[in-house]
Amino acid sequence: MLTEDLALHTDKYQINMMYAHWHLGTHERKAVFEAYFRKLPFGNGYAVFAGLERIVHYISNLRFTEEDIQYLAEQEENYDLGFLEELRTFQFRGTIHSMKEGALVFPGEPLIRVEARMMEAQLVETAILNFMNFQTLISTKASRIKQIAGQDMLLEFGTRRAQEADAAVWGARAAYIAGFHATSNMLAGKKFGIPTKGTHAHSWVQSFESEQESFDAYAKVLPDQVSLLVDTFDTLESGVPHAIQTGKYLASIGKELAAIRLDSGDLAYLSIEARKMLDEAGLPNVKIVASNDLDENTILNLKAQGARIDTWGVGTQLITAADQPSLGGVYKLVERDVDGEMKPTIKISGNPEKVSTPGKKDVYRIIDRTSGKALADYICFPDEEQPREGGPIKLLNPQHSYLQKTIRNYEAIPMLEPIFVDGIQVYVLPVLEAIRDYHKEQLNLFWPQYLRKMNPEIFRVNISEKVWDLKKSMMAEYMQEEDI
Numbered sequence: 001m002l003t004e005d006l007a008l009h010t011d012k013y014q015i016n017m018m019y020a021h022w023h024l025g026t027h028e029r030k031a032v033f034e035a036y037f038r039k040l041p042f043g044n045g046y047a048v049f050a051g052l053e054r055i056v057h058y059i060s061n062l063r064f065t066e067e068d069i070q071y072l073a074e075q076e077e078n079y080d081l082g083f084l085e086e087l088r089t090f091q092f093r094g095t096i097h098s099m100k101e102g103a104l105v106f107p108g109e110p111l112i113r114v115e116a117r118m119m120e121a122q123l124v125e126t127a128i129l130n131f132m133n134f135q136t137l138i139s140t141k142a143s144r145i146k147q148i149a150g151q152d153m154l155l156e157f158g159t160r161r162a163q164e165a166d167a168a169v170w171g172a173r174a175a176y177i178a179g180f181h182a183t184s185n186m187l188a189g190k191k192f193g194i195p196t197k198g199t200h201a202h203s204w205v206q207s208f209e210s211e212q213e214s215f216d217a218y219a220k221v222l223p224d225q226v227s228l229l230v231d232t233f234d235t236l237e238s239g240v241p242h243a244i245q246t247g248k249y250l251a252s253i254g255k256e257l258a259a260i261r262l263d264s265g266d267l268a269y270l271s272i273e274a275r276k277m278l279d280e281a282g283l284p285n286v287k288i289v290a291s292n293d294l295d296e297n298t299i300l301n302l303k304a305q306g307a308r309i310d311t312w313g314v315g316t317q318l319i320t321a322a323d324q325p326s327l328g329g330v331y332k333l334v335e336r337d338v339d340g341e342m343k344p345t346i347k348i349s350g351n352p353e354k355v356s357t358p359g360k361k362d363v364y365r366i367i368d369r370t371s372g373k374a375l376a377d378y379i380c381f382p383d384e385e386q387p388r389e390g391g392p393i394k395l396l397n398p399q400h401s402y403l404q405k406t407i408r409n410y411e412a413i414p415m416l417e418p419i420f421v422d423g424i425q426v427y428v429l430p431v432l433e434a435i436r437d438y439h440k441e442q443l444n445l446f447w448p449q450y451l452r453k454m455n456p457e458i459f460r461v462n463i464s465e466k467v468w469d470l471k472k473s474m475m476a477e478y479m480q481e482e483d484i
């Protein structure tokens with residue numbers, strides 16, 4: 001899955017534009033695109049950036065195979081053969097900057113910046129958005145669940161209900177980045193080194209003459225980490241007593257029953273009762289796992305009811321981001337080569353939030369030196385020195401430009417890392433554990449009001465005066481042109 005041929009994993013309109021640029025001789029012109037989203041998912045206060053690892057593999061392996069070229073030739077008989085020849089030697093030769101996976105990110109700021117030949121910058125839009133949008137969405141959903149679960153163990157159980165294999169495997173990774181502890185997906189475990197965990201299905205119990213027999217047989221043969229599903233017939237009348245009997249047997253041979261799993265009914269009530277029964281039977285170390293369409297809301301509710309659940313198995317709601325199944329990340333042209341000079345470009349819209357911000361931009365996270373906490377994100381042009389040199393910067397809210405304040409005692413952390421420079425990968429992909437640690441560090445930079453699940457405080461993304469002046473002047477230019 002890491003070295004797939006994905007050159008044709010793009011929308012046809014990209015190929016159309018590549019062809020048209022090639023025909024006009026503009027395909028080698030430089031262009032700068034930025035990927036960002038406008039609205040946070042799930043009413044959350046932040047999103048968790050993910051998808052970079054897959055994007056790096058995609059860009060590094062981006063070649064048109066002979067079959068791809070053959071297919072294109074069959075699709076468009078009238079293609080100039082020179083275009084297909086161009087594709088034969090195609091490689092990504094541009095420069096990409098990106099947020100690091102695990103970073104907390106916000107609306108309106110560039111998450112990925114692509115500087116490349118028009119033809120290649122256009123080709124990669126679809127795949128970059130596809131990877132970034134899905135994985136960032138799942139990491140964000142997982143992070144919400146993690147905020148509620150606290151120190152409890154979180155297991156990712158979504159594969160069977162995911163939107164196909166890639167979503168399951170990369171979704172498991174996205175969940176792990178945001179703090180899940182393990183996945184049930186063995187391929188994700190193998191590919192990424194994520195710890196794997198599993199109990200057993202109802203079918204195991206059903207395939208025996210009795211529940212007790214099924215538990216005993218399972219416990220005898222499984223080498224360790226025996227977890228028994230106790231709701232096949234009747235949780236408290238049958239499942240838990242039978243599990244206790246198996247637990248006692250395991251204790252008698254020096255082993256330990258690891259957990260029981262509840263998968264239906266009133267999980268609060270059942271967990272409280274099951275806990276009592278296990279404790280009274282001398283099995284206080286046996287953990288209680290719960291599953292059944294859980295998400296951050298049900299987990300919060302169950303905790304409020306005093307549920308005695310140690311481990312949460314979360315599938316469908318997480319892997320499908322059921323309450324908001326897509327992140328609307330977009331990829332916009334911000335600068336283009338006009339006769340050898342890079343010029344800003346803007347996309348105008350009747351909806352002010354949809355007007356793009358022209359020019360190639362950097363993103364800094366501004367940290368208050370006194371509290372050590374993030375104050376705002378700051379977007380400016382690469383040639384603006386102030387954040388790098390610690391000079392006073394004016395924080396200006398683009399939606400409400402009358403709201404401004406000047407700050408001096410800050411540290412500015414550049415958020416966009418160089419990933420590829422002129423086609424060469426310069427970024428060493430971190431191991432997954434380092435990404436998880438980075439995510440935790442990121443969370444620590446924010447006051448709790450930005451992190452809470454419900455009605456969070458809005459974290460400000462500010463633009464420099466220069467960026468704002470350019471945007472205003474370009475908007476005015478286009479508005480004037482439209483004047484009647």
Ligand SMILES: Nc1ncnc2c1ncn2[C@@H]1O[C@H](COP(=O)(O)OP(=O)(O)OP(=O)(O)O)[C@@H](O)[C@H]1O
Nearest residue numbers: 263264265266267268269292293294298301302305
């Ligand atoms: N005490 C509780 N408070 C709030 N929600 C709960 C509580 N107990 C269970 N739930 C949730 O309520 C929903 C119950 O779903 P549903 O009615 O489909 O399950 P069920 O009938 O118990 O089991 P089955 O999966 O066998 O149909 C699940 O999302 C579950 O996580």
Ligand SMILES: O=P(O)(O)OC[C@H]1O[C@H](OP(=O)(O)OP(=O)(O)O)[C@H](O)[C@@H]1O
Nearest residue numbers: 157201202263291292293294314315316
């Ligand atoms: O509810 P989710 O959050 O998606 O978690 C995964 C669900 O998948 C399994 O059910 P399923 O009925 O598919 O299989 P089973 O027979 O093993 O219960 C498991 O028992 C969970 O209920």
Ligand SMILES: O=C(O)c1cccnc1
Nearest residue numbers: 157184197198199200313
């Ligand atoms: O291990 C489990 O209990 C499990 C795995 C996948 C889906 N549901 C449950």
